Amino acid sequence: MEALKAELKNKIITTLNLEDIAVEDIADNDPLFGDGLGLDSIDALELIVILDKDYGIKLVDPKEGKSIFQSIETMAAYIDANRTK
Amino acid sequence: MTKGVAITGMGIVSAIGNTVEENYVSLIENKIGIAQIQHISTVHANVIKVGEIKKTNEQLIAELRLDETNNFSRTAMIGTLAARQAVKNAGISSINEFRTGLISATSVGGMDMTEKHYYDYFEKPELVKYITCHDGGDVADKIAEELGLKGMVTTISTACSSAANSIMLGARLIKTGKLDRVIVGGADALAKFTINGFKTLMILSDDYNKPFDNNRKGLNLGEAAAYLVLESDEIVAKQNKKVLARVSGYGNANDAFHQTASSENGDGAYLAMKKAFEVSGLKPSEIDYINVHGTATPNNDLSEGRALKRIYEDEKVPDFSSTKPFTGHTLAAAAAIEAVYSVLAIQNNVVYPNLNFETQMEEFDLQPQTSLKNKNIEHVLSNSFGFGGNCSTLIFSKS
Amino acid sequence: MKKTYINGVGCISTQKTFDTVFLEEAVVNHDENVLAVIPPVYKDYISPAAIRRMAKGVKNGIVASALAMKDSNVENVDAIITGTGLGCIEDSEKFLKSILDNNEEFLTPTSFIQSTHNTVGAQIALLQQCKGYNFTYVNGAVSFESALIDAKMQIEEEEANSILVGGVDENGDYTTALFKLNGRIKKDNSGPYDVLTSATSGAVYGEGASFFVLENERKENTYAELLDVSIVNTLEENEVEDAIQSFLKSNNLEISDVDVLILGFDGNADFENYYKNLVQNSFAETPQLYYKHLSGEYDTASAFALWMASKILKTQEIPEIIKLNPVSKPSYKTILLYNQLNGKNHSFTLLTK
Numbered sequence: 011m012e013a014l015k016a017e018l019k020n021k022i023i024t025t026l027n028l029e030d031i032a033v034e035d036i037a038d039n040d041p042l043f044g045d046g047l048g049l050d051s052i053d054a055l056e057l058i059v060i061l062d063k064d065y066g067i068k069l070v071d072p073k074e075g076k077s078i079f080q081s082i083e084t085m086a087a088y089i090d091a092n093r094t095k
Numbered sequence: 096m097t098k099g100v101a102i103t104g105m106g107i108v109s110a111i112g113n114t115v116e117e118n119y120v121s122l123i124e125n126k127i128g129i130a131q132i133q134h135i136s137t138v139h140a141n142v143i144k145v146g147e148i149k150k151t152n153e154q155l156i157a158e159l160r161l162d163e164t165n166n167f168s169r170t171a172m173i174g175t176l177a178a179r180q181a182v183k184n185a186g187i188s189s190i191n192e193f194r195t196g197l198i199s200a201t202s203v204g205g206m207d208m209t210e211k212h213y214y215d216y217f218e219k220p221e222l223v224k225y226i227t228c229h230d231g232g233d234v235a236d237k238i239a240e241e242l243g244l245k246g247m248v249t250t251i252s253t254a255c256s257s258a259a260n261s262i263m264l265g266a267r268l269i270k271t272g273k274l275d276r277v278i279v280g281g282a283d284a285l286a287k288f289t290i291n292g293f294k295t296l297m298i299l300s301d302d303y304n305k306p307f308d309n310n311r312k313g314l315n316l317g318e319a320a321a322y323l324v325l326e327s328d329e330i331v332a333k334q335n336k337k338v339l340a341r342v343s344g345y346g347n348a349n350d351a352f353h354q355t356a357s358s359e360n361g362d363g364a365y366l367a368m369k370k371a372f373e374v375s376g377l378k379p380s381e382i383d384y385i386n387v388h389g390t391a392t393p394n395n396d397l398s399e400g401r402a403l404k405r406i407y408e409d410e411k412v413p414d415f416s417s418t419k420p421f422t423g424h425t426l427a428a429a430a431a432i433e434a435v436y437s438v439l440a441i442q443n444n445v446v447y448p449n450l451n452f453e454t455q456m457e458e459f460d461l462q463p464q465t466s467l468k469n470k471n472i473e474h475v476l477s478n479s480f481g482f483g484g485n486c487s488t489l490i491f492s493k494s
Numbered sequence: 495m496k497k498t499y500i501n502g503v504g505c506i507s508t509q510k511t512f513d514t515v516f517l518e519e520a521v522v523n524h525d526e527n528v529l530a531v532i533p534p535v536y537k538d539y540i541s542p543a544a545i546r547r548m549a550k551g552v553k554n555g556i557v558a559s560a561l562a563m564k565d566s567n568v569e570n571v572d573a574i575i576t577g578t579g580l581g582c583i584e585d586s587e588k589f590l591k592s593i594l595d596n597n598e599e600f601l602t603p604t605s606f607i608q609s610t611h612n613t614v615g616a617q618i619a620l621l622q623q624c625k626g627y628n629f630t631y632v633n634g635a636v637s638f639e640s641a642l643i644d645a646k647m648q649i650e651e652e653e654a655n656s657i658l659v660g661g662v663d664e665n666g667d668y669t670t671a672l673f674k675l676n677g678r679i680k681k682d683n684s685g686p687y688d689v690l691t692s693a694t695s696g697a698v699y700g701e702g703a704s705f706f707v708l709e710n711e712r713k714e715n716t717y718a719e720l721l722d723v724s725i726v727n728t729l730e731e732n733e734v735e736d737a738i739q740s741f742l743k744s745n746n747l748e749i750s751d752v753d754v755l756i757l758g759f760d761g762n763a764d765f766e767n768y769y770k771n772l773v774q775n776s777f778a779e780t781p782q783l784y785y786k787h788l789s790g791e792y793d794t795a796s797a798f799a800l801w802m803a804s805k806i807l808k809t810q811e812i813p814e815i816i817k818l819n820p821v822s823k824p825s826y827k828t829i830l831l832y833n834q835l836n837g838k839n840h841s842f843t844l845l846t847k
Contacts, residue, residue, distance in 0.1 A: 025602075027546035048543055051356060055295060055603045063600040072297045138598045197727075201632075202610065210590055216672055226676040229669075230579065230793075231611060231632030236838060239727050248727035248839075249640040250633040252581075252611035260629055264644065271647055288586075291593050292606035349574075349619045349628040354607050366625055482607065483616025485628060 015086045021060055026053050038083045046081075054079060066094030099341030099375070099492055100266040101331045104185025104324035106177040106280075107435045109422050110146030110317050114180065118432075119439050122447045123467055127421050129303055129315050137287055139294060142301050145285060146317025146423025148173060159241075166224040168205030170320075171237040174282030177320035178238045181278060185324035186336070193275035193330060196247035198265045199235035199322075200257030200281030202427040204228065207286045234282055247274060252427065254481030255390075256347075257281050258321070259430030259489055263345040265325045275330055280322030280431035289426065290316060296355060298392045304424075305451040306389035306417035307396050307463045314390045317423020321431035323438075340438040343474070344377060344490030346370025355482045356394050361402030363486035364388075364478065368406050371488040377474060379406050382413050382490070384446045386433050386477040387463075389417025390424050399478060400461050414464045416449035430479035430487065437475040437491045444472050498649045498720040500845075502566025502707035504558040505801040506531055508700045509788050512561060516805045517813040522787050524686035527679055528670050529700040529790040544621070547604050549582035551664035554703035555614040556621060559658055566707035566715065572654035573627035575645050576615035576662065577637035579793020583666035585609040591668070614662050614703075627654065635758075635835035636725040637661060638704075638794040639843060643723045649710045660705030661794030670699060680761065689761040689787040690818075697760040700790015704797035706804070717804035718829075721745055721844040729840050731767050735776055738832065741842045749776050753826045754806060756799050757818070758833035759784040760791040765837050772832070773818065781826075782818035796833040796841060803829045807847045 019033045022042075026049065040046040043054070054075045061067040061078075067089065069075060078088045107114070110128025111121035121128065128146045132139075150158070155172040156165065167175070178197075182190065205228025212222045227233060235250045247268075251260045258281030265279035283289075293299050293316060300313035331338060348370065350363025357363065372379060388399055403412050418436055425432055440446065449463035475491045505511040508529040510519040523529055531554060536545060539557045548556075555576070563569070580586075585608035592601055607613065612630035619628050627648065631640035638661030648654040673679040680687060680696040687698045708720065722745050729737055742748060755777045757769045773782055789798040806812055806826055831843040 029546065030542045050353075052354065052547070052603055052607065055297060058297070059295075059600055059602045204632075210593070213590060213594060216675060223676050226672045227678075230634055231581070232579075232634040232637070232839070235633060236727065245726065245728040247725050248633065249631055249636060249725065251629060252632040253615075253628070253630050254610050254612055264629075267647060267651075271651060273647070287593055287598070288590055288606075291598055291601050292589065292603070292609075294598075295601045295603035295606055347627045347629070349616070349625050351619045351623050351625050354613070354616065354620070355603075362625065481612070482610055483612045483628075484619060485612060485616065 011086060011090060014090060015082050018082055018085055025056055025060060036082060039081050041081060042079050065089050067092050099343030100269045100325050101328060101338040101494065102323050102340050102342065102438060103326045103331065103336050103338060104181045105339065105435050105438060106180025106184060107321040107432055108148055108173045108177050109319035109425065109432050110148060111421050115435060118435065122418065122421060122436065123445065125448065125450065127450065129423050135285060135287055137290055139290060143290065143299050144303060144315050146315060147285060148318055166228060167237060168208040168228040169284035170201060170205055170207060170282050171234045173284060173320040174199065174234045175238050175241045177280065177282065178242060178278060178322040181322040181324050182242060190242050190244050191246065194246060195244055195276040196268060196274045197235055197239050197244050197278045198261040199238060199250045200261040200427045201231055201234050201250060201252060202254055202257060202283050203286055203288055204231045205233050206288045207284045210287050253485040254483055255424065255426050255429055256479040256481035256485045256487040257427035259479040259487035260347060262323065262342060262430065262434055262489055263347060263487065266342040266345060269325055269327050275327045277325045278322050279325055281428040282320035283318060283426045283428045285316060285318040300391065303451050304391035304420055306391040306419060306449055307400065307456060307461060308452050309454040309456045311391045311393060311396060313392050314419065315423040317425040319422060319425035319428040319432045321428060321435050323434055338494035340441045341492050341494050342489060343492040344371040344375025346374060346488045348486050350484030350486055352484055357398035357480060359398065359401065361398040363484050364399055364402035364480060365405045367486040367488040368402065371490050375490045377490060380410055382474050382476045383472045384440055384475045385413055385415035386437050386475060387415050387417045388478040388480045389419055391419060395480065397458055400456065400459050403461065404459055412461060414446045414468060416447050416464045418447055420450035430477065433477050434489060434491065437477050440475050441472050441491060441493050445469055495650045496652055496710040498646045498708050498710065499712050500706050500717040500720060500804050501709045501713055501715060502562040502568060503717060503801050503804050504561025504565060505704045505798065506534060506554040506558045507702035507789050507798055508532065516809055517815060520788050520815050524688060527682060527687055527698050528665060529698065530665065531701050547608065549585045549608040551582040551662050552608065552614050552617050555660060555662040556618060558703040559618050559660060559705040562658065562705040562707050568656055568707050571624060571656045571658045571707065573648055573657045574615050574619050574624055575629045575641040575657060575659045577631045577641040577794050578611055578614060579632065579634055579637050579663050581611035582608050582613055583664060583669050587666045587668045633839065634793050635833060635839040636841050638797040639723050639725050639841040642843065643725065645708050646720055646723060649708060655710050657708045658705060659708055660703060661797030662703035663701055663792040663794045665699065665701045673699065687761065689759050689784065692761040693763050695762050695764045697762050697791035700792050700795060702789060702798055704801045718807040718845040718847060721846050724842045726840045728838060731771060734768055735772065738842060745844055747828065752780055752828055752830045753823050754781045754783060754829040756783045756785065756803055756829060756831045758786060758796060760786040768834050768837065779821060781812065781821045781823055783812065783816045784818050785816055796831065799831050800843060803831060803845050807845060
């Protein structure tokens with residue numbers, strides 16, 4: 011689980027070009043959207059592709075992302091429970 | 096109230112017909128043009144539905160009598176077809192007789208050829224001629240050449256509101272006396288590029304689109320081209336021309352909210368409509384029919400609905416419908432085909448049905464017109480909104 | 495009818511055109527057939543959160559527009575009008591390649607969003623929170639002039655008092671390779687590349703972003719009055735002079751009134767007669783300038799020329815590096831710009847002090 015979280019942090023930083031942010035800057039429970047990391051709806055679509063491409067999880071409705079992408083913690087838990095690869 | 100700029104000709108090719116008449120018959124007989132994709136091979140073929148023009152490129156080439164050295168993209172072919180119809184409909188025999196311009200619109204130009212040949216260009220010299228098709232202005236340049244039009248030619252690309260802006264610019268060029276006659280409109284052929292682009296935004300429906308329905312799931316893409324001929328009152332008087340309707344109002348504003356999404360309260364849409372009313376001198380209550388943008392994405396219909404509620408304050412919103420369940424969302428051509436439909440609504444005194452509507456949205460009490468309705472139509476308002484916050488409104492009036 | 499004044503300029507180009515006076519650091523590159531912009535420090539203008547998804551053209555457009563706004567001391571404009579030939583072509587390439595390479599799977603929206611032609615104008619509006627009129631023109635070599643015509647009309651009709659107008663294009667690797675293949679760009683390894691003495695077809699390519707603040711009043715910092723702009727889709731070589739004469743006449747001017755003629759020579763030997771006829775005949779006694787040896791050829795390169803013309807009228811100086819002929823004048827009042835691409839999309843722009 012810890013490895014998965016670290017992996018997710020790295021992926022988010024690279025995929026979303028968060029140049030000024032390091033893995034250490036993201037706490038497991040920090041909100042990813044809004045006041046936390048400041049991600050937006052376009053980033054959410056990028057995260058949905060990460061789920062699909064790297065973990066074999068397909069979301070049909072972008073609204074599903076809302077609860078999944080609350081934090082690294084929730085994202086990792088969802089992936090752990092639903093991953094197909 | 097100003098009289099507005101005369102429309103003297105129209106031409107259209109869409110999923111519901113290859114002429115103005117065919118389009119009208121489809122609209123009043125509920126013949127929809129949305130189906131499984133035929134002309135493009137895509138992995139999404141089974142999950143999306145689209146509004147395709149019922150002609151292959153080969154058929155279009157034959158109809159346009161293009162020789163085999165031609166480098167027309169599908170967008171340029173359908174654009175030329177529609178523009179020719181419009182010029183013929185306006186009874187124009189000598190295109191450069193007056194100061195005549197062409198203002199076209201497109202989102203991705205000749206992307207259909209670019210994506211088809213992208214990796215083959217270096218191996219197949221016979222394809223190299225298609226490289227220039229990618230240019231946004233290529234469609235307008237080709238239409239101008241086919242029409243023999245030598246003067247002012249330009250192209251607007253503001254995503255899904257593009258053609259509204261070409262009609263707006265054309266009307267302004269005539270109003271200010273810079274040109275006597277302008278052919279305005281837009282063309283967009285379906286492309287894998289666009290299909291996948293909208294797919295990544297997760298706003299494509301796997302079903303038939305349901306504008307303003309509480310359970311709407313997104314849009315169906317379509318392809319189309321439509322052009323209208325705008326002429327000065329001097330030409331109309333001199334040549335005793337029949338005026339089909341008039342462009343009486345226009346407004347453009349930017350939502351300045353998000354790169355793709357519309358703001359919750361529809362600021363851009365509200366401002367565009369407000370400006371169009373100012374230009375036309377009409378009151379919102381004088382509108383008899385609103386051809387809404389109504390793409391059936393959750394975001395657009397909510398934002399547009401809120402903007403309508405703001406414009407109409409405590410008054411009743413007039414009969415409105417989206418014609419996108421018939422044609423699909425034809426992007427840069429959408430406002431042009433909907434301009435043709437608006438003129439037809441005025442000429443025939445009809446409100447088209449908003450197909451597929453079942454359940455009113457929970458956010459407000461807006462119910463589109465769901466069946467064909469006959470009533471006197473003096474003024475039609477048509478909305479078009481695009482990515483990048485580009486919002487445009489046109490008002491058409493009986494001459 | 496209100497007049498239109500250029501009150502602020504901003505230019506990002508293949509030369510050092512920011513933090514400089516006027517082309518004093520310009521150099522002609524004879525060795526390359528594709529020139530790249532000299533990038534500004536983007537982070538001085540754009541926040542890290544905003545910049546992370548931006549295409550090169552968007553970044554250049556934002557910086558050039560910020561420079562123009564600052565130069566004009568204008569904080570808000572009523573409208574934003576942009577011209578671009580190919581938009582953010584790098585992102586178009588990226589998205590198209592990922593469609594083709596991944597068989598339409600695992601695609602992400604960012605490059606699609608950045609690829610739409612209106613993204614530069616839209617993102618400037620978003621940053622400035624400008625809810626006014628916002629158009630993007632995409633018609634090859636007249637994309638920028640279309641924007642100028644529109645802006646001028648807005649000011650004349652008093653629909654807007656201040657307008658940000660600009661031209662922006664960027665190079666993409668695959669597209670430049672395609673342009674070398676179809677001859678729009680000169681062949682690799684055929685240098686030295688020279689715009690004036692070239693006997694080959696194709697051009698040396700470039701990229702850039704030039705923005706201008708247009709207003710309806712003359713101010714202390716005014717560069718020039720924009721007298722008129724005209725675009726013509728098709729002209730034969732022997733029709734250009736007549737077109738210029740009637741354009742000047744409609745502004746109550748004659749050829750002898752033109753103090754500087756700026757031409758779009760791009761080294762394409764196939765179409766240079768459009769310019770050469772003017773240079774050798776009717777405008778032989780007029781100071782003549784060229785610029786694409788500095789900016790490179792691209793659809794909105796003529797916006798670089800307008801930046802140059804604005805600077806000349808303000809400074810009353812013409813750098814040697816842009817002179818086509820040795821003719822000079824004690825003062826420069828009226829400038830005519832003429833550009834075309836491959837015999838199509840001709841534009842005429844007239845400025846006065």
